[in-house]
Amino acid sequence: MDVDLSVPLLLDGATATNLFSDKIPEGTCIPKWITEHPQKLISLQREFLSAGCGLLYAPTFGASRNNLAQHGLEDEFETLNRTLVELSKQASAGKVPVAGVLSPTGLEVEPFGESSYTEVMDAFREQASILAEAGVDLFVAETMVSIPEARAAAIALRKFKKPVVITMTIDEEGNTLDGGKAVNALIILQELGIAAFGLNCSCGPAAMLEVLQQMTEYAKVPLVAKPSASSYDEDRHTLIPGLPPEQMAEQMKALIQAGASLVGGCCGTTPEHLRKIGAMLQQYPPAVIFDSTRPIEKEDEIILADSTEHYHLYSDQIECSAPLLCSPDMCDDFLRLEEERIDVIVVEIDNVDEARDFGANAHLSSLPISVYSHDEIALRLALLLYTGKALVDSRSSIEEETLKKIANKYGAIIY
Numbered sequence: 001m002d003v004d005l006s007v008p009l010l011l012d013g014a015t016a017t018n019l020f021s022d023k024i025p026e027g028t029c030i031p032k033w034i035t036e037h038p039q040k041l042i043s044l045q046r047e048f049l050s051a052g053c054g055l056l057y058a059p060t061f062g063a064s065r066n067n068l069a070q071h072g073l074e075d076e077f078e079t080l081n082r083t084l085v086e087l088s089k090q091a092s093a094g095k096v097p098v099a100g101v102l103s104p105t106g107l108e109v110e111p112f113g114e115s116s117y118t119e120v121m122d123a124f125r126e127q128a129s130i131l132a133e134a135g136v137d138l139f140v141a142e143t144m145v146s147i148p149e150a151r152a153a154a155i156a157l158r159k160f161k162k163p164v165v166i167t168m169t170i171d172e173e174g175n176t177l178d179g180g181k182a183v184n185a186l187i188i189l190q191e192l193g194i195a196a197f198g199l200n201c202s203c204g205p206a207a208m209l210e211v212l213q214q215m216t217e218y219a220k221v222p223l224v225a226k227p228s229a230s231s232y233d234e235d236r237h238t239l240i241p242g243l244p245p246e247q248m249a250e251q252m253k254a255l256i257q258a259g260a261s262l263v264g265g266c267c268g269t270t271p272e273h274l275r276k277i278g279a280m281l282q283q284y285p286p287a288v289i290f291d292s293t294r295p296i297e298k299e300d301e302i303i304l305a306d307s308t309e310h311y312h313l314y315s316d317q318i319e320c321s322a323p324l325l326c327s328p329d330m331c332d333d334f335l336r337l338e339e340e341r342i343d344v345i346v347v348e349i350d351n352v353d354e355a356r357d358f359g360a361n362a363h364l365s366s367l368p369i370s371v372y373s374h375d376e377i378a379l380r381l382a383l384l385l386y387t388g389k390a391l392v393d394s395r396s397s398i399e400e401e402t403l404k405k406i407a408n409k410y411g412a413i414i415y
Helices: 016-020 030-036 038-050 065-069 074-092 117-134 147-160 182-192 205-216 245-258 271-283 331-338 352-364 376-385 400-409
Strands: 098-102 138-144 164-168 196-200 223-226 231-233 238-240 260-263 301-305 310-314 345-348 369-372
Touching: 016 030, 016 038, 030 038, 030 074, 038 074, 038 271, 065 074, 065 117, 074 098, 074 117, 098 117, 117 138, 117 147, 138 147, 147 164, 147 182, 164 182, 164 223, 182 196, 182 205, 182 301, 182 310, 196 205, 196 260, 205 223, 205 245, 223 245, 245 260, 245 271, 331 345, 331 352, 352 376, 369 376, 376 400
Parallel strands: 098 138, 138 164, 164 196, 196 223, 223 260, 345 369
Antiparallel strands: 231 238, 301 310
């Protein structure tokens, strides 16, 4: 089924907190529980549809092989994912698209964890391949807690040629749970071909407003707002009562007027919440109906980002460093260059080993990075491992058309 995310759309509500209502039994594997109580899911999702939802999320959140292994269910990985998609397709009955939902993998990306970038992407691809075969219409990677993992999802999922939506979870200060900035995630991820970006879970509509307003300034893709109506007590495995339907809808009005065009709810959001939000969506259409042709950046301005900073550089004023040679420990080099009042650090990468060294050290730079390489494979690896939006040095001897393809693939800009 074709999916149009460029128009205002009511998304669905919470799955687990509706199915369990009060308390989720400790140790419950929710994907497995749903397959054992299929009619409960179908009934809930049909209530979402009657409330006006134009898209259903298959309950495959938490159904990656790694997450299922925590319950000793890794051998049921394929069966569970196929069954969960089929249940949502039964509920939809062909009326609305069904999204295959992916959660954080539980793997931590190097250099902060022990998993390689490739391993994390493989985990997303493994689940996505089953979801695609099961017939989902699009992918939603939701409740992402770090920009590196969200970026890994964006790169991994695009091979399936289906729309990809990514939503981050933030704290009350607007930070991702690993200390990054959600607006930076938008700047980075929208260059990787995703269909929409936004926020879900962890906080209510009011806490999302300021961050969403910041995003509107930079968004080249539709924005998603799927806040929680209630909070969840992880220690007691219970739902803490939150916003009643009318109050949540009233608070959602500001998100819609700020530019969110794909709206729904997370924890504690019931069908009644959605009915009220849907009425609000029709009454107060988004302030900016998404238009992919609208100008976002000034003609002479380049916007780059890493997980904590975003940078506005004017193309006729950029001061670049002399090429910095890669080494296993580049921290002192970065600090030295940052004191020289330059705008961009140019890093020269001659081979694959140096690309790996760069990937292990790039997060230590507080300035934008430009990658300078004459080796196509080394350049590809360096841009894969750099989790921000980078520049690519145009002095490279790599053929111009190839250089453009590499830069586009990894969301970089040739300068």
